[in-house]
Amino acid sequence: MDGWAERVGTVRVVGTGVMGRGIAQLAAAGGLTVELADVRPEAVAAAVEYVSGMFGKLVAKGRMTAEDAAAAKARLRPVDGPLAPADGCDLVIEAVREDLATKRELFAGLEKVCPEHTVLATNTSSLSVTAIGAGLADPSRLAGLHFFNPVPLMRLVEVIAGARTAAWLPGALTGLVRRLGHEPVLAPDTPGFLVNHAGRGLVTEALQILGEAVAEPADVDRIARDVLGLRMGPFELLDLTGLDVSHPVLESIWTGFYDEPRLRPSRITRARMEAGLLGRKAGEGFYRYVDGAKQEPPEARPPPPRRVRSGCTTPSRACGTPSPPCSAGTSSRASARRPMRWCSSPRTGAARWTWRASTACPPSGCWASIRSAVSPRGSPSACTPAWIRPPGGPRWPRSPRPDGPSRWCGTRPRRWRSGCWPRS
Template sequence: MRIRIVGAGAMGRGIAQWAATAGHTVELCDVRTEAVTAALDFVRSMLDRAVQKNRLSAEDCAATLERLVPLDDPWADGPDVELVIEAVREDLGTKAEVFGRLEQALPASAVFATNTSSLSVTRIAAALKDPTRLAGLHFFNPVPLMKIVEIVPGAATRPEIPPALTALVEGCGHRAVTVADTPGFLVNHAGRGLVTEALALLEESVTDPAGIDRIARDVLGLRMGPFELMDLTGLDVTAAVIDSIWEGFRYADRLRPSYLTPNRVAAGLHGRKTGHGWFAYGSDAPAAAPEPPVTGDADRPVYVVGDAADSGAAALREALAAVGATVETGTEPSADALVLVPVWGTTVAAAVAAYRLPAGRTFGVDPLPPAGRRRVLAE
């Protein structure tokens, strides 16, 4: 298949590498010719690294690079182009303009796909003379490693297009999932719970970005924390997605954006691609501050509030006993005991009042992670 990719940024170059590696001929173009040159250099470096790690043969590397065709003009004639994937900035007007110009340049048989992460596919297609030829094809960064791809039919998309895109995606080794044309689709909508709440915690000065990321990794079991993820994706992209989903769901309070992201975007702190986002990057970036060591009185007894029917309390007692802690039993704590209260969506103050606990030595503890190296406490 001959594929034209319009937009040579992080997403465009990733899609180009993915498709060319799988055997497709890829035309890569951008309104900025220097972006195409930089993208090809980046892909070449990624393929060379794969060769050095014995993940790709030198012959396959050379063949992949031959299948990458730089274009000076995104709107050039392309009689053999079967699929166009747009990967320009997350703006409805820009995307509509791109597809409008492509519609004039390419044959009617070419399928159009937008890599939008949150905008309405139906609204993008509505600007075309033939809106039936366009669907969403949403990749995630970095494309070669993130195996999931969302296929998003618009209201007018021809029924044969989603299965054809599914076959393409899975033929290239990724996993395709067809989702509805709703704000944020599936993955970004679900991800709002992580990012939006992480920003709310930062607004409330619960802890710093590094602390929230540590909890996400060590307690939730995520590969990356929300702030690391935003830096990888780009805060400019994240801010646009957050706003788009909030607006799409009629300004629901649960999806309300934080003021923190647009402020950092305005300051040019977009993440890895600008060298600084929530964290600094590059050779001159300071090393991450080490986590302070855990200190305290390890011999102090611990009393866990909760009866035998409380599974959270029981699991916490077992975890404490397993590491050698002295876990008290009985109906109330001793005068020296540290008191832990598993809190299920309630405050520590409410638990202190309800159980008449000593406020100065009572902490709430998250009962949800039954195992792991980190526990979340609240005072």
């Protein structure tokens, strides 16, 4: 129907929870008159107060003028109930709990009180639009209009056509979404549509990691933010959405794809949902919330590197304890017939067994290990003994003077001499 999106003036939002409030805020800010309806009158009053408060915060941040905020507040109109007369409504958006029977019953009642020109839309996140409209006398007037939480910030909106939705309706809803400043995308009427279907991989695997005790929720979320570049981690997202919404979606997608193993829900979410650990709305979920602020545990830091005092010690000694005098020892990796010492490097703190005929440790600057070590080539150090062989380098002959700072000199004939560097 040409021009329908521009002619829409009044929209009724049924359900004043988190999603209903967000949709009402977006529509009122976009210039539409918004009727707020709920089965609980006190919920409607709380929603009007909340949305008005959000407009006040936008004014304080400079994102909205005081005049625009006052006009938007004036466009919020509470009504007596979901099935109140809707003669002036151009569009009704349902945002009640994710239950097929509840939605069918609601739309059957709305069909009786709304005129024929009124378009009906469901904000379902996973249920079949075709199944919801099956109970209507005229299912052609029903389509899916799936917003994401928080609605004012999440600009993507899925527009879903059921099997019997009128051909003009998806295009008309797409135009209305653009009028409100959001970005529409046409999605197929399959379990989870586009976004929730694609997002099952992250959430399902994160719950599997938690169930196997591989990592804590805070660690998984940090990796998702710092490595994957996401705005929030999977457990933060579950807390924001609420397990009373997320878990039914998990089960709906799983059953919708005929128990596909890769989409199997986790027992963790059902148990926490039944325990009332719903997330931010309940004050506690995978995180605790105080005055709406998430209480995140501090990040665990790795232990400091193990350091060994300079000199000789035995491998049985604890790190940093005073070392006893050097004495001959053996290693399981070497012959017990040869004297060995457990020595450390002052530069790196690494301790290794090394071949030494004397009881003295290698001088400062040498890093000794079994039959090999590393010394800076071409740079002076306290010693560069000839018995050191760099990794991958030539094997140098062992010094006949292990108790002294002998060097392998490139003289003719070659001989051991003090003060020479090993040949390159």
